[in-house]
Amino acid sequence: MELLERLFVNIAGLARTLMAGWSLPNSIIELVVLILGIIAIIGLIIVDAIILVWLERKIAGFIQERPGPNRLGPAGVFQTIADTFKLLGKEDVIPRSADRWVFRLAPPLVFVPAIMLYAVIPFGKDMVPVDLNVGLFYCFSIASLGTMSFLMAGWGSHNKYSLLGGMRTVAQMISYEIPLLLSVLGVVMIVGSLNLSDIVAAQKNVWFIIIQPVAFIIYLIAATAELNRGPFDLPEGEQELVAGVYTEFSGMRWALFFLAEYTNMVATAAIAVTLFFGGWHGPWLPSWMWFFLKVYLIIFFFMVIKWTYPRIRVDHLMHFGWKFLIPLSLANLLLTGVGIEIYRFMRG
Amino acid sequence: MGINVEQPADAKQLLKHNIILTSIEKVLNWGRAHSLWPLTFGIACCAIEMMSTTNSRYDLSRFGSELFRPSPRQADLIIIPGSVNKKLQPLVERVYNQMADPKYVIAMGNCAISGGPYRDSYTVLPGVNTFLPVDVYIPGCPPRPEALIDGVLKLRERIMHPERAVKVSQDEQ
Ligand code: SF4
Numbered sequence: 001m002e003l004l005e006r007l008f009v010n011i012a013g014l015a016r017t018l019m020a021g022w023s024l025p026n027s028i029i030e031l032v033v034l035i036l037g038i039i040a041i042i043g044l045i046i047v048d049a050i051i052l053v054w055l056e057r058k059i060a061g062f063i064q065e066r067p068g069p070n071r072l073g074p075a076g077v078f079q080t081i082a083d084t085f086k087l088l089g090k091e092d093v094i095p096r097s098a099d100r101w102v103f104r105l106a107p108p109l110v111f112v113p114a115i116m117l118y119a120v121i122p123f124g125k126d127m128v129p130v131d132l133n134v135g136l137f138y139c140f141s142i143a144s145l146g147t148m149s150f151l152m153a154g155w156g157s158h159n160k161y162s163l164l165g166g167m168r169t170v171a172q173m174i175s176y177e178i179p180l181l182l183s184v185l186g187v188v189m190i191v192g193s194l195n196l197s198d199i200v201a202a203q204k205n206v207w208f209i210i211i212q213p214v215a216f217i218i219y220l221i222a223a224t225a226e227l228n229r230g231p232f233d234l235p236e237g238e239q240e241l242v243a244g245v246y247t248e249f250s251g252m253r254w255a256l257f258f259l260a261e262y263t264n265m266v267a268t269a270a271i272a273v274t275l276f277f278g279g280w281h282g283p284w285l286p287s288w289m290w291f292f293l294k295v296y297l298i299i300f301f302f303m304v305i306k307w308t309y310p311r312i313r314v315d316h317l318m319h320f321g322w323k324f325l326i327p328l329s330l331a332n333l334l335l336t337g338v339g340i341e342i343y344r345f346m347r348g
Numbered sequence: 349m350g351i352n353v354e355q356p357a358d359a360k361q362l363l364k365h366n367i368i369l370t371s372i373e374k375v376l377n378w379g380r381a382h383s384l385w386p387l388t389f390g391i392a393c394c395a396i397e398m399m400s401t402t403n404s405r406y407d408l409s410r411f412g413s414e415l416f417r418p419s420p421r422q423a424d425l426i427i428i429p430g431s432v433n434k435k436l437q438p439l440v441e442r443v444y445n446q447m448a449d450p451k452y453v454i455a456m457g458n459c460a461i462s463g464g465p466y467r468d469s470y471t472v473l474p475g476v477n478t479f480l481p482v483d484v485y486i487p488g489c490p491p492r493p494e495a496l497i498d499g500v501l502k503l504r505e506r507i508m509h510p511e512r513a514v515k516v517s518q519d520e521q
Contacts, residue, residue, distance in 0.1 A: 057409065066407040069414075072382055079412045085379025086424065091449040093421055238388065238418035250421040250448040 008288065009126050012036070037129050041118045049262040053080045056303055063307045090251030095158060098248065102156030107249065107256035109149035113142045114263035121270045122197050124280045124288030135196040136188065139271060140181055143226070146264070147173045150235070150245055153257075157248035165244025168314065169228060169235040175321040176225035176232075182329035183218035186336040187275050200279030209276040214332045216276045218325055220301075223268045225321070227261065230306035234314055269298040380424065380450060381507040384500060387423035388416045389443065392430025394457035394490040401493040413500055420446040425503070427496075428480070431459035433471040441479055452507070454499055455482045458489045465489070 012033055019029045054069070054077055061068025069076030094103060120135040122128045132138050147170050154166015188194060190211065191202045209216050225232040236244035246257055273279060273294040282290035312320075390398060402408045402416065417423040420443050432440055444453070455476050458464030466472040476482060483506060486499040506512070 057414070061407070061409060064404055066404040066409065068407075068409050069412050070410050072412065076410075076412070079383070082379045082382035082412065085376055086383045089376040089380065089450070090424075093448045236418075243417070243419035243422070246422070247419045248421060254422050 007286070008040075008124070034129075041129065042115065045115065045118070045259070045263050045266070048266050049259050050080045050084070052262045052265070052299065053083070053258075055300075056306075059300070059303045060307045063304070084255070087251055087255045092253065093248075093250045095248055097158040099156040099158060102152050103248070104156075104253075106149050106153035106156055107253045107260075109152065110146055110260040111256050111263070113145040113149075114260045114267065116142045117264070117267040117271075120196055121267070122200050122274060122279055123270075123291055124286065127280075127288060128197055131197055132195065134194045136184065136194045136199070136275075139196075139267075140177070140184070143264075143267075144173075144177055146260075153245045153249070157245075159248050161242045162245050162247045165235045165241045165247070168241075169245060172228070172232065172234060172317060172321075173226055175318060176222045176325075179218050179321065179325035179329045180222035180226060182326065182333060183215040183222065184275060186212050186215045186332055189333075189336055189340060196274050196279075200274055200281065203278040203281060207276065207278040207281075212276065212332075212336070214328065215336075216272075218329050218332070219272060219276070222321075222325060223272065224302065224305065225317070227265055227268060227302075229261075229265070229302060231309040231312050232317060233306075233311060234317060237311060265299060265302060266295060269295045269302070272298050377507055377510070381504040382412050384411075384413045384425045384452065384503065385415045385417050385423050386413060386425045386427050387420055387443070387447070388418045389426060390429055391432065391436070392457075392459065394429035394459065397490045397493055398427055398429045398456065398496060401496045406493040406497065408497060408500070411497070411500060411504070420444075421448055423447055424450065425452045425454065425500075427454045427456050428460040428476045428482075429456040429490075431464060431466050432473050432476055433469075434473065435471070437473055437479060440476070444480055452483045452503055453480050454484045454486060454496075454503060456486045456496060456499070457491055458487060461485050461487060 015033055015036060016029055019032060057079070058068040058075070069079040072078040072082055094100060117139055119130045120128065120132050120138055150169040150173070151166045154162045154164075154169070157163070187199060187208050190208070191199050193199065193202075228235050234244075235241075236246055238244075241247070246254055249257065270291075273291060277294050277298075280287035280291040282293075285293075390396075400406060402414050408414050413425075420426075424447075426444055426447065428440065444451070453476070455461050459466065459472075460476050463469075463472050463474040467474055473479075484499045484503045486495050488495055491499075
């Protein structure tokens with residue numbers, strides 16, 4: 001158990017001692033370890049996406065009382081791999097009237113912030129790629145960069161449906177970023193730090209979902225809207241907008257958008273676990289196993305919600321965000337502040 | 349003509365050198381055959397059967413084809429479920445042209461195959477093969493969902509074994 005617990009830390013340590021044996025300068029050793037970490041994270045993202053797409057289709061089947069993909073491999077696990085090969089072999093269509101550079105840049109630019117989020121997440125005990133003291137702030141500022149690339153995709157396609165979809169995405173993501181941030185502030189007030197490792201350490205005895213249940217619910221709703229997932233998947237509402245921003249993208253460009261969606265979903269769930277579910281804290285199992293267990297539970301919840309609820313209307317979406325979630329999260333902040341003061345007063 | 353005789357030997361040589369490329373083609377074909385995403389596209393009564401094929405009772409998703417794509421750019425397969433008339437023909441053709449290669453066509457129902465009950469009408473085209481390269485024909489008015497699933501499986505076989513399709517056409521000649 002101890003070995004498993006320290007598995008990844010030991011691998012990094014081994015690489016360090018190995019290179020020290022070759023008498024390389026310290027800066028190069030650190031660089032190589034960093035690159036190893038990045039490769040590990042990208043591998044994790046791709047494997048995760050392959051598993052999650054399969055899981056999503058299976059869960060959709062489970063909810064609609066049908067088997068879902070089950071012909072390729074046991075329970076259809078190789079379905080996503082077949083999809084990947086097919087997407088690799090598809091023709092790359094760029095419309096003649098499209099703004100070529102903007103069109104080409106948009107898919108990678110959606111994907112980059114999604115990967116960058118992983119830099120500060122504590123995956124387990126001593127397993128933070130970069131231990132930033134403004135970790136949470138970094139997370140949300142990077143996540144809001146994604147909005148730009150959706151607008152680029154909509155504008156660059158030179159297609160009315162794409163543009164409408166892009167505008168909707170931007171409107172939705174900006175409106176739901178505010179309750180998202182306000183809900184997280186409660187936790188920050190209690191811990192008094194923006195460092196994600198500190199936030200995890202503060203939950204050693206009690207998880208913040210018990211102290212901040214309202215904040216957690218607001219976070220979950222706003223995060224679903226930020227991810228553009230059902231019931232908030234208006235940007236790709238096929239009844240009105242063909243495929244929204246994705247309309248003109250084919251093959252791997254489209255696949256990158258999809259990959260980014262799943263990457264973002266894992267990152268959002270990871271932040272939720274870090275903030276409200278005690279991060280990697282848990283008995284018996286190694287810390288990183290606990291972390292991924294909790295992350296997958298939240299992702300399962302996201303998927304069940306997506307396949308159970310119908311899409312909501314665009315004006316209802318805005319009303320719900322501005323007139324309900326934001327006042328509620330402000331009230332939660334006020335209550336948290338009062339609570340903290342009372343606690344301090346009682347302790348003297 | 350003399351040049352033509354030489355060419356097959358050359359082609360065989362080339363094939364030997366490019367054996368890696370052919371195995372890549374095999375892997376790609378395996379992917380293409382097992383993830384045929386149809387376009388969300390319906391015309392007439394056959395479309396109702398097509399919709400019920402994805403529902404719980406028949407479940408096309410078992411074969412990985414339940415992801416109906418709303419945008420032609422991401423679809424691999426266009427199912428023509430119904431009668432195409434002269435007014436609709438340019439639009440169907442345009443949607444087909446918007447799809448990214450490789451793309452496949454299934455003609456579903458008698459209307460799409462030959463005009464069906466409306467064959468004698470002055471507005472209806474006698475089959476979609478007058479303007480689209482059809483891969484699989486599914487007869488019936490309407491074909492049952494099982495028949496559509498069988499059609500998708502036939503198409504899968506055709507993609508996995510391109511040499512077989514060629515052989516049949518040579519035999520016919
Ligand atoms: S083949 Fe029959 S069921 Fe299908 S579209 Fe034609 S008339 Fe309707």
